Amino acid sequence: MFSRxxxxxxxxxxxxxxxxxxxxxxxxxxxxxxLCENIKKDTKSFYAYVRSQSKSSVKVGPLVEESGSxxxxxxxxxxxxxxxxxxxxxxxxxxxxxxxxxxxxxxDSEFLTNITVDVETVKKKLQSLRPDKASGPDDxxxxxxxxxxxxxCQPLAVILQKSMEEGxxxxxxxxxxxxxxxxxxxxxxxxxxxxxxxxxxxCKLFEFIIRGALVDHLERNHLIKxxxxxxxxxxxxxxxxxxxxxxxxxxxDARDNIDVVYLDFAKAFDKIPHCSLIKKLxxxxxxxxxxxxxxxxxxxxKQRVCLHGIYSCWQTxxxxxxxxxVLGPVxxxxxxNDLDCNxxxxxxxxxxxxxxxxxxxxxxxxxxxxxxxxxxxxWTHSWQMEFNIDKCKVMHVxxxxxxxxxxxxxxxxxxxxxxxxxxxxxxxxDLKKSKHCAYAYSKANRTLGxxxxxF
Numbered sequence: 462m463f464s465r466x467x468x469x470x471x472x473x474x475x476x477x478x479x480x481x482x483x484x485x486x487x488x489x490x491x492x493x494x495x496l497c498e499n500i501k502k503d504t505k506s507f508y509a510y511v512r513s514q515s516k517s518s519v520k521v522g523p524l525v526e527e528s529g530s531x532x533x534x535x536x537x538x539x540x541x542x543x544x545x546x547x548x549x550x551x552x553x554x555x556x557x558x559x560x561x562x563x564x565x566x567x568x569d570s571e572f573l574t575n576i577t578v579d580v581e582t583v584k585k586k587l588q589s590l591r592p593d594k595a596s597g598p599d600d601x602x603x604x605x606x607x608x609x610x611x612x613x614c615q616p617l618a619v620i621l622q623k624s625m626e627e628g629x630x631x632x633x634x635x636x637x638x639x640x641x642x643x644x645x646x647x648x649x650x651x652x653x654x655x656x657x658x659x660x661x662x663x664c665k666l667f668e669f670i671i672r673g674a675l676v677d678h679l680e681r682n683h684l685i686k687x688x689x690x691x692x693x694x695x696x697x698x699x700x701x702x703x704x705x706x707x708x709x710x711x712x713x714d715a716r717d718n719i720d721v722v723y724l725d726f727a728k729a730f731d732k733i734p735h736c737s738l739i740k741k742l743x744x745x746x747x748x749x750x751x752x753x754x755x756x757x758x759x760x761x762x763k764q765r766v767c768l769h770g771i772y773s774c775w776q777t778x779x780x781x782x783x784x785x786x787v788l789g790p791v792x793x794x795x796x797x798n799d800l801d802c803n804x805x806x807x808x809x810x811x812x813x814x815x816x817x818x819x820x821x822x823x824x825x826x827x828x829x830x831x832x833x834x835x836x837x838x839x840w841t842h843s844w845q846m847e848f849n850i851d852k853c854k855v856m857h858v859x860x861x862x863x864x865x866x867x868x869x870x871x872x873x874x875x876x877x878x879x880x881x882x883x884x885x886x887x888x889x890x891d892l893k894k895s896k897h898c899a900y901a902y903s904k905a906n907r908t909l910g911x912x913x914x915x916f
Contacts, residue, residue, distance in 0.1 A: 515915070522535075525649045539771050540773050543773035563744050573674065580615055590606055596659070633661055636763055638659040639659070639764050660786055692794055702883065705818065706888075712820055718863070720862070723856070726848060742795060857890060
């Protein structure tokens with residue numbers, strides 16, 4: 462209408478403009494309604510739209526180097542992240558590898574040694590891939606694999622079966638693009654970011670198959686201790702918290718005093734020594750072709766940091782399991798499975814988040830808890846893991862608690878806390894939930910504000 466009459470005030474133009482605005486508003490409302498309806502299935506699209514409507518941009522950088530200078534260039538920031546992530550690896554001491562606790566006591570015939578890759582399984586895994594996931598360094602997108610599942614399932618099954626039989630992992634599958642994901646603290650510090658690895662989608666498909674066989678073997682033979690609630694079927698943050706609060710509240714009702722030690726591993730997933738992990742896999746009766754394949758999958762890995770489309774140099778990965786991989790969490794559970802051996806106190810784990818709980822009514826009880834802490838510390842020395850002593854805290858619960866002092870790491874006194882964030886729930890020493898309710902109310906308010914601003 463404007464082109465026809467060349468007049469903003471012409472009645473035909475005004476009528477067409479009003480009609481167009483109504484249609485745009487209706488289309489936007491329908492689009493937002495669909496986003497809200499599908500939020501359970503597709504949270505990624507929902508929050509992408511929220512970010513697009515937000516005035517504040519969330520981006521990495523600028524960073525502050527150890528020298529104190531500020532870095533804003535994407536290439537330089539990628540190199541700073543790359544240097545930090547490479548500096549936390551464990552150089553394994555091959556001269557004195559400890560013998561792991563023998564977890565499996567069954568027959569040799571019950572060992573997990575091999576898996577068979579069939580076409581139907583590969584086809585199902587291809588069809589279950591999420592098309593919106595990122596591809597790895599090989600640039601093979603999951604959408605391609607998903608939509609061509611009928612054509613690719615046969616050749617991929619042959620490749621995967623051959624890889625398993627020979628125990629050889631293609632070099633492309635050992636490469637990873639690392640994205641720094643902010644945790645908490647100052648965003649200007651590289652140490653406050655977690656390295657998430659984007660690896661080959663084809664390799665992840667094979668990892669799904671191997672993980673299924675590993676989990677089935679571990680659960681069928683009851684090899685993972687009941688203290689572990691992370692990455693397990695039928696267990697979660699909820700079961701961990703229920704068991705913890707049941708133990709604590711029952712003890713308080715019985716007029717006992719409880720000391721809870723919150724333990725924090727330093728960069729746990731990145732510090733696992735590979736040879737020690739292989740020994741622990743053997744102790745869990747994982748042998749043969751599967752063990753050979755996992756060994757080759759762990760060794761010779763390389764990664765580079767990707768930031769704003771800019772890449773750092775390739776770096777060799779000396780230790781750890783890739784965060785963002787499918788096999789990584791299961792291998793981590795196997796590695797720390799014997800953490801609670803010889804411990805008299807109650808221990809609860811959710812992946813690397815560990816709590817030590819003990820009734821402490823007198824000096825003898827506190828001595829036993831200190832002895833358990835010494836056992837855990839010896840375990841970390843033997844397996845080349847470390848506790849972040851600054852984040853290890855003690856909470857004293859009970860009206861007549863004597864507030865015993867505990868030490869770790871060369872006689873360093875552990876700090877005390879009256880409130881701790883435990884798997885998303887604020888726990889206080891008086892066991893009241895008012896602070897957590899206030900936190901939940903505040904979080905809900907922020908979410909409502911976000912919805913009001915966006916939709």
